[in-house]
Amino acid sequence: MAEMMYWQGILRAHDEEMARDPLVFAMGEDIGVAGGTYKATSGLFAKYGDQRVIDTPISENSYTGIGVGAAMVGARPIVEIMSVNFAWLAMDQLMNNAAKIHYMSGGRIRCPFVMRVPGGTAHQLGAQHSARMERVFMGISGLRVVTPATPRDAYGLLKSAVRCDDPVVILEHEAMYNLKGEIPDTEFFTPLEGVEVMRPGKDISLFAYNISVHWALDAAQKLAEEYGIDAEVIDLRALRPMDRAGIAASVRKTHRALVVEEDEAPVGVGSEVMAIINEECFFDLDAAPVRVHALDVPIPYNRRLEKAAIPNAADVVAAVRKMLGR
Amino acid sequence: MDATDQKRLLREMLFARRFEERCAEAYHERQIGGFLHLYPGEEACAIGVLEQARPGSDYVVTGYRDHIHALKSGMDPKALMAELFGKEAGCSKGRGGSMHLFDPDVRFMGGYALVGGPFPLAAGFAKAIQLRGGDEISICFLGDGANNQGTFHETMNMASLWNLPVLFVCENNLYGIGTAIERSTVEINQYKRVAPYGIEAAQCDGQDIDVVMAHAERAIQHVREKRKPYFLELMTYRLRGHSMSDSGAYRSREEVEEWAQRDPIGIYQRRLMDANVISGEEFHALDQAVQDEIENGIVRFAVESPEPRVEDVARYVYVEGDK
DSSP states (O other): EEEEHHHHHHHHHHHHHHHHHHHHEETTTTTTTTTTTTTOOOOOOOOTTTEEEEEEEEOOHHHHHHHHHHHHHHHEEEEOOSSHHHHHHGIIIIIIIITHHHHHHOOOOOOOOOEEEEESSSSSSOGGGSSHHHHHHTTSSEEEEOOSSSSHHHHHHHHHHOSSSOOEEEEEEEOTTEEEEEEEESSSOOOOOOOOEOOSSSSSSEETTTTTHHHHHHHHHHHHHOOOEEEEEEEEEEEEEEEEEHHHHHHHHHEEEEEEEEEEEEHHHHHHHOOOOOHHGGOOOSSSSSEEEEOSSOOSHHHHHHHHHSOOOHHHHHHHHHHHHH | OOOHHHHHHHHHHHHHHHHHHHHHHHHHSSOOOSSOOTTTOOHHHHHOOOHSSSBBTEEEEOOOOHHHHHHTOOOOOHHHHHHHHHOOSSSTSSOOTTTTTGGGGGGGEEEOOTTHHHHHHHHHHHHHHHHOOSSSOEEEEEEGGGGHHHHHHHHHHHHTTOOOOOEEEEESSSSSTTEEEHHOOOOOOOOGGGGGGGGGEEEESSOOOHHHHHHHHHHHHHHHHHOOOOEEEEEEEOSSSSSOOOTTTSOOOHHHHHHHHTOOHHHHHHHHHHHHSSSSHHHHHHHHHHHIIIIIIHHHHHSSSOOGGGGGGGTTSSSSOOO
16 A cells, blocks of 8 residues: 555556556647646656657647547547636537447447546636536536545546546546545556445535545544534545435435535536435435535635635534534 | 449449438438438549448548448448438437437448537547557548538647548538538638648549549548548539528529539439440439339338337446446
8 A cells, every 4th residue: 555646646547557458548738748737647658659648739629539539449548638627628529429429329339538637726726727517527418427536536536437438537636636645556446436435424424526525524523523423424426427325325324414515506516416315315314405515606816715715624514513503 | 443333333323312312201201300411412422432442441430411421331221221210220229310320330430410520530530540550541521511610620730740541521512501601711622721731632523423533542542551631622512402401592593403414423324324334224224223122122121120119218328337
């Protein structure tokens, strides 16, 4: 078991998969000679050459489409979009082609395409570099959408995505690339479906994903230490398809639910999880589920305003205390 | 080309024409739904170019006016017609429709509704060929209208930069849906638009299949041997509307009439008759045989084929769930 950073986990997954299969290749802006904006592909250009580690022009839709085309005939592309805001430009190829080709060909053509996308609010990057788009991706039939909260899953999800015959979008976080954590020395694969219990508890279920898992874990610790509340933290991890049974199992145990997300509230992970709870286990609830989410604004540049726009662990603590009346 | 092949080509173009006319009938009878974009007038383009390619080995992709490209790539016409009728025996199991024909067994890769969407896919097939090695090529057929999409410029740049073996065939039928090319595009000669990307290009008559084949032979040889893209512009015309719902208000009857004089089947038929390859009687018999095959073999198969099962509506969303 070695301690590695999030970006190192991603790099290791690339390296292992590229060494194993000559049809695995990586594309994106600045991923080759420059080594990647977040170092997640550093050293691969020297090792695998310019045919397999491809610096692309700034043409998101078409290099995404080239990846999709290559995937349709048996190659295994890993396409990096430098910032999730730029993924809007690639939505035609992702949504109209990658996501639909297997279905609309009656199952005759597969698209083992992987898109890696850094996103989220980092440090004063402004509205056009701070978005989250999970609510868009998770609404597209045919895609798989996963999001790693730890270095272990940054590694294990990419490993699984490359081996998967469906198109997979991996949502990473710009503020988490230097996060440290344990990654097993032997090869392993994080499943592309299913939740993970990050901290068992009995009083309330905190549903989170990606960076908000850390807010939830911090909040759970504070709730235990200062208020005697035993919160369960669930990493949703797979946003599409979402693990309905896993969500319901936790709610049946704790009878209370809170969803914390970095994105704005309308139409998103929180609303989806709450709908699933309604449909699966409404009568197990002791209280109305609550969402903690970003304000419904484009992310501002000013540091104080930026901080005010997105939630944190203290917001989770306050919401839980209010729900439990403690 | 010997007389046997010449007659086969004439038959293929005639078959394409009668097939599309029969589709129009079926559409009016509401046996075919959705959008239907037919190819009459442009037969020499797909058939002439692909005559010089290696169907089943070279990858072929196109837009929504895709029936004849699929046929010439080797798709079974029964599977095509069954798809149009929405049947389980269709090439896409009734999930695709006219605009989404697929047959990976013969490397016909679709069938796309978004104008310009196939450009990068074609380059992607070529990228996979490049990684695997081998002398296959990728062939992308699109209309002039697609060249005003960003994907045209982005893909030309990358295909040339990375030496991808793609033949881009532009079927220039002078209209993007119902807008004349000179009203939408500054440079109406499409082959000139790839010059800044360092891609070799040519323009030729798309109505005369002999001319198309001569140019396609050079173009395919360039792509196959030099492992670089090539852009071939074929000047053509669709004799029917853009789709089945077309007002026709954007072009004059005289213009359509003028192009009908240059019908690719008429041109080739006259040439073969002048050379005594085929007689008028033989042509008539050929036409009858083609229509019989379409009616009694193909349409009947489509009509009699079963619908997909409603219980299967959620199949094929994911590969994993379909094992």
